Amino acid sequence: MSYARQMLAAYRHAFRADDEVLAAAIDALTDCAQACIADIDADLGEHAVTEMVRCIRLCLDCADVCIAAAGVASRQTAYDADVTKPLLRACLAICTSCGDECEQHAQMHEHCRVCGEACRRCEQACRDLLETLK
């Protein structure tokens, strides 16, 4: 059981979102940020780094937005739809673009395949959380 799940189980409050969906989203956001940070470094280590520039840029944006979304999603007791929803929409958009780009390098670079997978899982987790939120 992930720490996000244990922490949510330890709260006394009722959440706006389904507990399982919320914990899965926080885990996916944290994993995706971490995968993007590692992929940027791996991209920078490739000989043909010029071809990886777009991937690096998208990973930079993706990591920043995922970290912010993980923080805001972890603070459900101060939930505000006007903040959380557009933030998750921004996150969904960057995970989609970043996942698309990573998949184009997946056959050449295993690190991009792994990162693309983390982006896809996060994209879906953002979508699921958005549907659950009121």
Next chain:
Amino acid sequence: MSYARQMLAAYRHAFRADDEVLAAAIDALTDCAQACIADIDADLGEHAVTEMVRCIRLCLDCADVCIAAAGVASRQTAYDADVTKPLLRACLAICTSCGDECEQHAQMHEHCRVCGEACRRCEQACRDLLETLK
């Protein structure tokens, strides 16, 4: 001249946004994040910390979203409207709520007055940047 402004002046590219508006937004986002981080600590030092809980929570969200928005806004060469616009809208919303809350404590706590001012400037800077972006 701020570093954000000097860095933008050093680029060879044309930006989607007006240079002045963009540099002002990056500065306002960075300042607001910093003010929120400091205000959280000052709030925690107040005797009546129970009354500051909402302020602390909003400042936590505000700092996270401002840091992400400053990062994404600084990477204009990979500009994507589907990411930047909802992110700035989330930022505008949290700066408004956080500014409202800080202003309610402004007379009692000078640190909240200063933080509220940083939130208002950032709220306006996000609005200005959103209007400029295509």
Next chain:
Amino acid sequence: MSYARQMLAAYRHAFRADDEVLAAAIDALTDCAQACIADIDADLGEHAVTEMVRCIRLCLDCADVCIAAAGVASRQTAYDADVTKPLLRACLAICTSCGDECEQHAQMHEHCRVCGEACRRCEQACRDLLETLK
């Protein structure tokens, strides 16, 4: 298998640190940051928030340092002992203090017990990584 582990396995380079120790550290740092961020919010939701002030402050520092250490540890290809070692020492120190504080609230608050556990694991992971690094 965590994403950190998959990403390290995908690199072509040799690392300064043992792969297993490094992946375990990156996972522990990311988990600890996430647990601290969630614990801060849960602390703020307690009636006796005044008693949680020290816990909140330590969790804030702990999250910041763990996020930075996770980033730097993920970029092993640009490894610099003069940066990584003091950073891990700072991380070890804050994880120890934060873990001590969380454990004092562990019987009252399950969320502090969980966060304390994440801090202890991270403290050990920093120690293990420091021993491995040349």
Next chain:
Amino acid sequence: MSYARQMLAAYRHAFRADDEVLAAAIDALTDCAQACIADIDADLGEHAVTEMVRCIRLCLDCADVCIAAAGVASRQTAYDADVTKPLLRACLAICTSCGDECEQHAQMHEHCRVCGEACRRCEQACRDLLETLK
């Protein structure tokens, strides 16, 4: 007057560090993180990106460590020498390396010259703060 300075002036507490030195350090850390984030993007936009790889990596580490140090330095009321001092030492080391690298590109790339200047100022600010701290 920067927000960091205004926020410190609004505190009721006495600090471990001289107010002026502390405010200057927080400003320098925030500026340096922002300059590094912008320099990474500008480096990625250069034709000879292969030559900028080391600069990008150092800027990534530098931004991460500066953000953490700015957060911890802003929370002086929970000051702990065992955390703050090694963190500032790590920051000083990465600002020195990153400043050295940026200066090597300063004649070719104005953005590296500006970033190098921000690193040098931050290096000095970390040194000054370390000397002041007990």
